[in-house]
Amino acid sequence: NEKFRSLSAAEFFYRNKEIAGFSNPVRAVYQTVRELVENALDATDSHGILPVIKVVIESDVIPERPDVYLISVEDNGIGIPPDNIPQAFAQLLYSSKYTIRQTRGMFGLGAKVAVLYGQLTTGKPVEVVSSTINSSRIYLFRLSIDVKENKPVVLHRTSFKKESGWHGTMVKLFIEGDWNRAKPKVYEYLKRTAIIAPYASIIFKDPSNNVVYFERSTTLMPRPPREVKPHPQGVDIESLKMLVQLTSTKSLKDFLIEEFQGIGESTSTTIINMVKIDSNRDPKSLSNEEIELLAKTLKEYNGFKPPRGDHLSYLGEEIIKAGLKSVLKPEFVAAKTRRPSVYEGHSFIVEAGVAYGGAIPLSEEPILLRFANKIPLLYDESSDVTWKIVEPKSGSIKWDAYEVKWPAPLVILVHICSTKVPYKGVGKESIADVPEIEKEIENCVRDAARELKAYIIKKRKEVEEAEK
Amino acid sequence: NEKFRSLSAAEFFYRNKEIAGFSNPVRAVYQTVRELVENALDATDSHGILPVIKVVIESDVIPERPDVYLISVEDNGIGIPPDNIPQAFAQLLYSSKYTIRQTRGMFGLGAKVAVLYGQLTTGKPVEVVSSTINSSRIYLFRLSIDVKENKPVVLHRTSFKKESGWHGTMVKLFIEGDWNRAKPKVYEYLKRTAIIAPYASIIFKDPSNNVVYFERSTTLMPRPPREVKPHPQGVDIESLKMLVQLTSTKSLKDFLIEEFQGIGESTSTTIINMVKIDSNRDPKSLSNEEIELLAKTLKEYNGFKPPRGDHLSYLGEEIIKAGLKSVLKPEFVAAKTRRPSVYEGHSFIVEAGVAYGGAIPLSEEPILLRFANKIPLLYDESSDVTWKIVEPKSGSIKWDAYEVKWPAPLVILVHICSTKVPYKGVGKESIADVPEIEKEIENCVRDAARELKAYIIKKRKEVEEAEK
């Protein structure tokens, strides 16, 4: 007889930690560092704070367990209110980033899966110290996760008066790992973070006591991303039902104007005439059939103002070119930031850079640097939609049409920013094949490749001239 | 001010359907078919029933919505009791497969994510008809998912007296999809299912009204997989705590013998002496430190009986060779089924086949056919740990050492069966880099490759002889 039962979210990720990127002790070190660093960056640059982040990995922290490391990450961010700390670190699917705003975090899982992995491999709780900007106290918690119930177990809680103006968060947890194999990935991650967030200062001390100071190269920070309303294009039936449930508007006309970006008085009237519903109807009185018709109409109508991108935080062509130049010392760089596009109600901006020649080594394939919401993506390159586009053999881009012959000295940087990045997995390593995004990435890389082609042709002409 | 909140599992997968394989309308058709077919196969062959599965995809089922299809899958399996049907199809993380037994399903998500995707793209409920083997009634439900609460909404329930001996399940749901692009993948999936489950009969009718009958080629079924206890090797602290909570044994000695496979009286005594805990201690009286010590000791002890594989359902070398021969018409086939190994308390068996020459076309890379628990894996090949091993340029296997020169006519089949397949993602398309599994796959492919090498050398000698 089949035994049916349900799992909590904590049990699900406990049983299937590979799904969250914790597939082996090498990856576990990398994943723990990147989840904590991404939280630290979200707590700083999304709030206009110049990030100062300290990362420490120590070995030999538990007798007779040489494979266990203590990982600590500290930031000068906005901190976490004490009432939210237990759930933030010990209840899966709990987050402050479930809004329509461009943040690195989006799942409400990262910190918790690291804590869970630490707990199941070492039995140790996580320690969190935090203080918000206006708070007069600093709070310290030691927490573990009640896996069956998916709720926090507060093992220790204390607080002390804040003497200084410190604000921020420090997270310390023990995990079983393999530092020697993880080392190159962790260093690569921090280096690429420095490229994409040149205003961040990161201090890293590794288990051999090496200290590396990734010092900020600018104090210029991009404007922080803003929270926005959904764009009506591609809004589905379910989210429309949820918006109807949550709205405080009292008429369908106001509902359309207030709950969406890009719908003004006249567009609202146009849509209402298309669905033939009274504009004064209380949105909560709409039947399921009416909501389905409204979803279908919003999806098919193509008269909306295009999605805005001013709530998104992108790099811009100058920063991309400067970053590629300083790191790669190429002969040529080009960059392109596309206008905003939209998929499923979420605006997104694709930007790309190409760097060619100079100190870049020859290779049979382009070197691809992928970023999403300013997160470096290092694993799963070949399942990423971007690789599908740029890879030389069967990719959508035929490189010889751009005068690139393999082996070639070519680096391609691609950055996608959006209020929702469609990652393939919870471990945030590759981007899914979403048609609108695939099209934009291809067009963006082609834009930059066209400049490269012009340069290669010009160079070749110069060489031919010189030979005459 | 940051707004913290929690999500239900349904909300999480609603917001992040790419994580479950529903990244675009092409993939959605494929994913819906495969999730339902895998449920049908689990309900039949895991219970000794020769599977008869009918799959129908119809178009033009909703006026003015040419992109919506009605997908129906019917099986002659064990059926679902009426009390479990609502949660089985409309509550995420609900399953009868959360046991230690080799099944295709493992997450408690597949059917629900398909229902959720159908609901958000078409607004339509799922219809389920089912009757268990001994039941005198057939039950019909129409269900939708309350996304916010992750619980079923029963829109309609009825039942009728069963006149015949019918037992099984039929699932019907509407989804937005792209049949034309999904078609080759769906057909490939059904073909490969026929290779790996030659005892199953599958009838498929597609939107053009083509009917394809994948008739069973044998009535010989492998022995159904059995549920087993965990193997003590690699048991972690958290699962040890859970076993302690659930056990009805009253002494540590009995706990070790009863709750694990591979531990008898003498091994139990040995372990108890290593941890220096009284063998009569009630397991529920163990402190956290004692459980951690026990977990560490179980992990490091290497005197356990090796994991059994007789609860696993593998193909065997004859079936693999027969399958490759009949489908590919090669010049040469070899196959190897490895002995059982274990990772994190789960036994697993790797089997591989190579087919060479004959009707196989030349290619710069091997054609890789991947299977896990008798599920064909079609997507994300390049992020699968198996591809990392066999790919010609930088894979772990240097093919020229086996006399294979590219381009070559080579097909490699790899099948992993386990009580837990470590998929990289909820969409079950590629296998994660688990060190124990990676090692076994490499050794298994090498075993088969060695036979290929001997064949190629022998053929070359015959040719050289003939030329003299």
Ligand SMILES: Nc1ncnc2c1ncn2[C@@H]1O[C@H](COP(=O)(O)OP(=O)(O)OP(=O)(O)O)[C@@H](O)[C@H]1O
């Ligand atoms: N260093 C930090 N500073 C401030 N807040 C933090 C910090 N780390 C975590 N948090 C808070 O805890 C929440 C949970 O973090 P967690 O990493 O688990 O999820 P997330 O970042 O929201 O999403 P994701 O799973 O995609 O990382 C965050 O949403 C944030 O509110």
Ligand SMILES: Nc1ncnc2c1ncn2[C@@H]1O[C@H](COP(=O)(O)OP(=O)(O)OP(=O)(O)O)[C@@H](O)[C@H]1O
């Ligand atoms: N055709 C079927 N016949 C019998 N039982 C079924 C059938 N389809 C679904 N079920 C039952 O419903 C449960 C939920 O199915 P679902 O596909 O959502 O999860 P699963 O198969 O357990 O795991 P996975 O997410 O990996 O597929 C199954 O565990 C099984 O008990």
Ligand SMILES: [Mg+2]
């Ligand atoms: Mg996070």
Ligand SMILES: [Mg+2]
């Ligand atoms: Mg299933």
